[in-house]
Amino acid sequence: MLRIHPIMAWLLFPLTMALVAVPALAGTEKSPHLARAVMCESLADYVPHRVAVVFPIEVGRIFCYTEFDSVPAKTFVYHKWFRRDQLVTTKRLVLKPPRWSSYSSIQLREADKGPWRVEITDRKGAVVKVLRFSVTD
DSSP states (O other): OOOOOHHHHHHHHHHHHHHHHHHHHHTTOOOOEEEEEEEEEEEETTEEEEEOSEEEGGGOEEEEEEEEEEOOSSEEEEEEEEETTEEEEEEEEEEOSSOEEEEEEEEOOGGGOEEEEEEEEOTTOOEEEEEEEEEEO
């Protein structure tokens, strides 16, 4: 039988408790809460303007704006831009507590007409929201 000196027991106790507590905390990680997600023609002071689902090519640039009202810890999300179901670009955006707004954008070209979507995903790749829109003449 292994005997541990009482002083060693007191020294090892905090380490033992830390190892036991880690698995219990692993499932309690909270995700940021997406409060708002929109496509728009412009932003001014982090406020989306001309929110729409159809954009004329002449606009030149469109934005995907996301607002998170509960961010428990610094993390990031992705904006994945798809044109006709083909991934065009992925933008990684940092989120910081306690609230955070962010955006990504693309420059429009003549060849960009047609159906689009932006998938907003968390850091693990889970889709949080999908925004669908079209670019027209």
